Amino acid sequence: MKKTGLVLSLFFIYTLSVNAQNTFELLVENNLDEMLLDVCELPDGNFIITGAYKAPNQNHGYLIKLNEEGAIIDSVYLNEYSYCTLHNIHFYNNELYVLAALKENTDTNFTLGLFILNTDFEILDVKTNTLPGYKHIGLLNSIIDSDSNLVMGGIVNDYDINGEYLGLEGFLYKISMTGDSISSIFFNEDLHKVPYGIIENNDSTGYHAFIKLYNNNSVCSKILLNKGLEEVSVVNLSSEIYALNDALHSSTHASPVRINDSSILLSGREGANEGFFSFTTTDNDLIVSSNYIENENMINGAICYTNSKNGNNIYSGYTSNVNISNFYYSHDTTHIHILKFDEQLNTIWHKVIGGDACYNLYRVLACNDGGCLILASRYEYGHDLYEIRSVYVAKVNQDGEFVWQRTVSLSNTISIYPNPAIHTINFTTPDNVSITGYSVFNLNGDLILSRKAKSNSVNIDMLAPGAYIIQLNTNMGLVSKRFLKME
Numbered sequence: 001m002k003k004t005g006l007v008l009s010l011f012f013i014y015t016l017s018v019n020a021q022n023t024f025e026l027l028v029e030n031n032l033d034e035m036l037l038d039v040c041e042l043p044d045g046n047f048i049i050t051g052a053y054k055a056p057n058q059n060h061g062y063l064i065k066l067n068e069e070g071a072i073i074d075s076v077y078l079n080e081y082s083y084c085t086l087h088n089i090h091f092y093n094n095e096l097y098v099l100a101a102l103k104e105n106t107d108t109n110f111t112l113g114l115f116i117l118n119t120d121f122e123i124l125d126v127k128t129n130t131l132p133g134y135k136h137i138g139l140l141n142s143i144i145d146s147d148s149n150l151v152m153g154g155i156v157n158d159y160d161i162n163g164e165y166l167g168l169e170g171f172l173y174k175i176s177m178t179g180d181s182i183s184s185i186f187f188n189e190d191l192h193k194v195p196y197g198i199i200e201n202n203d204s205t206g207y208h209a210f211i212k213l214y215n216n217n218s219v220c221s222k223i224l225l226n227k228g229l230e231e232v233s234v235v236n237l238s239s240e241i242y243a244l245n246d247a248l249h250s251s252t253h254a255s256p257v258r259i260n261d262s263s264i265l266l267s268g269r270e271g272a273n274e275g276f277f278s279f280t281t282t283d284n285d286l287i288v289s290s291n292y293i294e295n296e297n298m299i300n301g302a303i304c305y306t307n308s309k310n311g312n313n314i315y316s317g318y319t320s321n322v323n324i325s326n327f328y329y330s331h332d333t334t335h336i337h338i339l340k341f342d343e344q345l346n347t348i349w350h351k352v353i354g355g356d357a358c359y360n361l362y363r364v365l366a367c368n369d370g371g372c373l374i375l376a377s378r379y380e381y382g383h384d385l386y387e388i389r390s391v392y393v394a395k396v397n398q399d400g401e402f403v404w405q406r407t408v409s410l411s412n413t414i415s416i417y418p419n420p421a422i423h424t425i426n427f428t429t430p431d432n433v434s435i436t437g438y439s440v441f442n443l444n445g446d447l448i449l450s451r452k453a454k455s456n457s458v459n460i461d462m463l464a465p466g467a468y469i470i471q472l473n474t475n476m477g478l479v480s481k482r483f484l485k486m487e
Contacts, residue, residue, distance in 0.1 A: 050086035087140035127179025153195030170194035310366035370398035420484035
């Protein structure tokens, strides 16, 4: 199962910034749709990143280990499942706990999965919990509480028995560190009651879950839950300065975080102008501080908010000008914004990245050295194969300066010839790369053939004339190339 050195390409690209010329680093480039969804920092300074890639008709999870200089030192694929997306990761008692959306095979339902691994990526245990009906986790935020349980909230995609899509549904779920289900809530209501974040309260007797819409008369709401995830009370948060009706709209990835014993940081968008809006609230629901960032020349709204704190360093981020109806593969130009705050939410610095494609921010992690790590994706609109996002990672120091600049691309070092071809296609590879197998897909994503590789040549006589994608299995990961079969 273990493979070292994922198909990785730390490809340095130029990006535009409102304030300065910045860099944003391409981590995976292999003509597959990629996502990096979460990251944790180990005590030795290494980072563990979780995510998933989409090949035609497949979805597989993977983990990547980076050292503090950004070099890839280990990776592992989880390819034995018909569907696997690694959503959240926690480092606890010297082990890795990874929450996943899993489907064992094409004939089984989706489950909530928990992978327990050591830091060498050896799998120690895998546990699954069955979700009711035909639900599929689409978004997840989780914490480890003071009782050493995993508590999470997010979104499930709901389907009927025939596979017809029914809509989104919010949920809360609690499991032990050994993967045993403790309690859960599924909000099967049309109001999209979605917990965009959950945090334990100060006295450790329960949790605060923050949602946009609790009922028809609510706006920015907080549900107080006991340790059994039973609702105790619901409070509508309010501010004398800003309208909070959309304040938690699509706060998709990492909100809230506790700033200190009395304040919780949340972020979202201010409804009237659709700008970025951060605010802190106390456990007794008072708005303490707020910060509004207006986004100029923005057609659409802001989305994908993320917050993180480490010591005195507080970071927040979001993506601006996002087309809500298709925010992963939009043809709108978007920007990623990274902000550093003090405890009163005064802006220390504000960096803007992108502007040349459709970007989406996933996580900002406040690091032990005072800087932050950024996970994001970039969609190049107009791609003629299928929907493909490249995945990016960047390390920023505490002054907002980008510190990683690497230009290695495995994908670009493997070439295909002749192309177009009639009988045979060949591949040139670096000395340290070997091809172990291959799969050929048509442009609709249908698998045409799959073989073990005996050489760097593939006979294509059996293929009808047309365009195809060949996915190469190498000792360094997966690489996809497009070729044309001629008469």
